[in-house]
Amino acid sequence: MSARLAQHDERVAAAAGAPASAMNGPSLGDEDFAFLRRFVYEQCGIALSEQKRQLVQGRLQRRLRALRLRDFSEYCEVLKREPDTELGELASAISTNVTAFFREMHHYDLLVEKLLPEWLEHKRRQGDRLRIWSAGCSTGEEPYALAMVLAEALERSGGSVDAKILATDLSPQALEAARKGVYALDRLGGVSDERRKRWFLRGQGEYDGLASVHPRLRELVTILPLNLLHDWPMQGPFDAIFCRNVVIYFDKPTKEKLFARYAQMLPAGGYLFLGHSESMHGLSNDFELIGRTVYRKRP
Known part of the structure; x- marks a missing residue:
């Protein structure tokens, strides 16, 4: 393919909202x-519109390339035969894992100044x-x-x-990255200089430009795979649940069911934190809004 034709295909793909690579592979039929x-709606609660094709x-x-499949029909057969094996890869491919350290800082301020003490x-x-759940930890x-804020609060409290x-x-890819706990230095933009020095180990040599989380943080965090729409092995209760920028993918019935399940995992007075573009308005009577996307379970 000539450079001019390749550029033309890239412009056509961009106009259609698709990656340029989509012009060169098998098509996704009706x-x-x-x-x-x-499948995605039943297994993940994600509603895909026609515009997402x-x-x-x-x-x-x-x-398809990773699995050496010829077309989407073969991929659908894989999902039918081995739904649990491929589900995580599928969800990872169609969703966007956008996250950052100390995103929506007002949530952490509430923890530090009031809740944790x-x-x-x-x-x-x-x-x-004390138990906190990061649901959709990316x-x-x-x-x-x-x-970090929990470890600091534990030190200040002086108790066990x-x-x-x-x-x-x-x-699976997100969980693997979380377990490694190694990040490029430019990913630490939301972390203060004091916390960078305290809670990260900076790489040297071949690891220059990277930083690993401190072992103390690893001690406090347990990382596990979980589908929010399937059965939950944990019993709770949790003092707080962070489910931020997750329910934006769900339709109203799925949100209602999820919020009801979260309510069962929280005691009266427990907290649920949502993302900045998310709301529980008209979806649950179990919670009251007490701050910016901060909800408390009613007695």
Whole structure:
């Protein structure tokens, strides 16, 4: 293909909202797209519109190449035969994992200034444990940021409390990155200089430009695969659940069911944190809004 033709195809693909690679691989036909839409909705709660066809086609072509499949019909057969094996890869391909350390800082300010001191004092008196769940943890920035403020609060409290953070996600690639806990230095933009020095180990030599989270943070965080629409192995209760920039992919019935399940995992007075573009308005009577995308379970 000439450079001029390649550039033309790239412009056509961009105009259609698809990656240029989507112009060169197999096409996603009506029957296969209809199956993928049903499968993704039933398994992940993600509603794919017709307008997403080109995006899905372009992103899943990488999975076809990785699995050495000829077309989307063969990929659909894989999903039918081995739904649990491929589900995480599919969800990872069609969703966007955008995250950062200390994203939406007002949530962390609430933890530092009010919630963690109160929780730790109460837990220490009662001999109880403290649990926070990062649901949809992506590549780990959120749970490790939570671990930083938790570790600092534990030091300030001067007491011994059983405190842990559960981090879950459906994407195998995201979970692998979270378990590694190694980030490019330019990914630490939201971390203060003091916290960078305290909670990260800077790489040298071949690892120059990278930083690894401190072992203390790893001690506080447990990372596990979990599909929010399937059964949950943990019993709870959690003192707080962070589910930020996750439900934007879900339709109203799926959101209602998920919020009801979260309510079961929280005690009266427990907290649910959503993303900046998300709301629980008209979706649940179990929670009251007490701050910017901060909800508290009603008594």
